[in-house]
Amino acid sequence: MTPRLLLTLACALTPGLVTTACAQDNEAQPAAVERAQWPFTATEFGRFDEPWAMTFLPDGGLLVTEKGGKLRHFDVTSRKSTEITGVPAVAYGGQGGLGDVVLHPQFASNQLVYISYAEAGDGDTRGAAVARAKLQLDKAGGGKLADLQVIWRQTPKVTGSGHYGHRIAFDQDGKLWISSSERQKFDPAQDMKANLGKLIRLNDDGSVPADNPFVDQGSPADQVWSLGHRNILGIAFDAQQRLWAHEMGPKGGDELNLIQRGGNYGYPLVSNGNHYDGREIPNHDTRPDFIAPKVTWWEVISPAGLIIYSGSQFPQWQGSGFIGGLSSKSLVRVAFEGENASEAERFDMGERIREVEQGPDGAIWLLEDGKGGRLLKLTPRN
Template sequence: MTRHKTSLATAALAAALMFNSAAQAQRINAGDRPASTNPPFAAQAVAEFDTPWAIAFLPDGRMLVTEKPGRAFLVTPTGGKIEVGNVPEVAASGQTGMLDIAVAPDFESSSTVYFTYVEPDAGGNRLALSRATLSVSDNEATLADAAVIWRQTPGGGSGHPGGIIAFDPQGTHLFLTVGERMRPTSAQDPEQARGKVLRLNLDGSTPSDNPLAGQGGVQAQTWTTGHRNPYGLAFAPDGRLWQHEMGPRGGDELNLIEQGRNYGWPIVSNGSEYSGVAIPDHDTRPEFAAPAVYWNPVISPAGLAFYEGAMFREWQGSALIGGLSARVLVRIAFNADGRPDEAERWSMGARIRDVAVAPDGAVWVIEDDNPGRLLRLTPSG
């Protein structure tokens, strides 16, 4: 392990110890924070898409953008679009369809990309993770040699697919969120790939050092359990892994993801059922990991990116989260002990589906709409 990776691991461990030393009662409800209508950035509309879902930047500043109905595009910073060929058939309905896309850690040498989607299946649709080579020539782009490397087991379900991809700082493992597919009790079933964060090797196989690697099957790939509808997953600059998920009626969560922990859904929540029936709070069951920040009323979080760039220097190390129902962009700041809190919230006038940071430090967001705009955010003035 390099000195850089050792220092990252040490910093992550120290921050986690400080964070976990705080009592659960100190977690923060940021749900009633007002949104500013005077953001510190200017938004430039660059392109439009049909219900876009995810943004992934290439090292050269171009990006890949997915559309939920089942398309992907290679996009230039000025808005030029090339549709990517060989995108698989997707089960596009409601919350399902083409989902996340991510550039492999070794993309510059391999041209490998990973993407998730809900695929049609005779036994009910299922979440799939695929890997392909992005082949670009002249005015053409295609996903060559595409292959599914993981499938949700068992299949079936409706919404809440999850499907967010993140790579660890070493670039050796892939983390994947899997929603409970609107079957809440399955989040606590160790034999079902639902309501979980999984840790995989880059080829989709099971790492031998996973918490339950010896159990085989879904258990062997499970890193954490007890999640509802996770649409955000990213590593912070200090090496810690953070995730957010939508709660039921209230109770959106920002969680520090730690190996082997159970986050409690549907046994506990800081929200209630849509019928109004109460769900026990995390305080009642301390064996379940409680969120660091939660939102009640909800923001419906989607997209998660940590800022490391030159344009917004005061945002260094902050997490940026889109809000669907709240129609906002949220900035999460971390104090000296590594504890997060919502620092700022800006009204965007549209449902924000994803957020990404470009190589030049600009922030890009996409709107969950048809047409949904791709916006470049740069410091105002």
């Protein structure tokens, strides 16, 4: 019997959430919180066609992306949804389409919006791209993206329609971060001649910061902050500006990672999960030269969307992380203690949760996945 199988059998006796090595930390998965005990009420505000991401505007309105290629402006007061034109053509299919949307840190003065999307290439190839444009809203609530400029692309473009990643975020210094997943091609995550399977750090115009860890290796390695990632679908900075990222692992290996400068997270050479065809992947504890996840979900949650809560409506949750669960149809709360993390509680939402955002007033907003996906506002229960 292989060491990995012995570990799997041992973990089967204590299912659920474990850290790097189940045999070392057999922390049981918290039971889902009973609906009657939820500290929040979920109110539906609208429905969208395969929504993927959202971001709040300074006036409290929302920008919502739909995977098929539409960007919408949503007025939370009137609950009216209108289309924003000027979005580039997307390679829709599988996991591909229109992805993330974020505002430039100085949006109030420059009106710049950043979007990510799957882009068609030569032949049957595709890759993620990030573009920025000026948002011009009209009095009717609609508007357009003007002066759109593509500032980053996955390279190389490859066949297939999975694992784009393309989550985007800004840090407090105005640097742009992009999750570039490995497109289900495995090996590129370790290949510095490709920017697949990497976490990317750029200036806001797409240029490369001089202090990136691999800048002396030339393009595209100069874009890379960390490598060895599979499919990052959530990135967020905590109050200490530590970057946390979760990713869909292979079978039995979803992860939450604390990102380190120049760090190698090991995929596909190591993982706490196995390939879907049953082939084993060596565990993280066999290769201490790779950075192990802070949390592994052996019973996968299929994570999507990530915030670290800082609002006032739920003071008991300040500093907690919230992750949407797709296959788990859940909202997962993660507690942090310095550079460590653990699942604290889970709420069974009954539908696949694609996106999580914090509203200007401290409410938590969710987007359900799929056609007719609901926009939900979570506010404290009276």
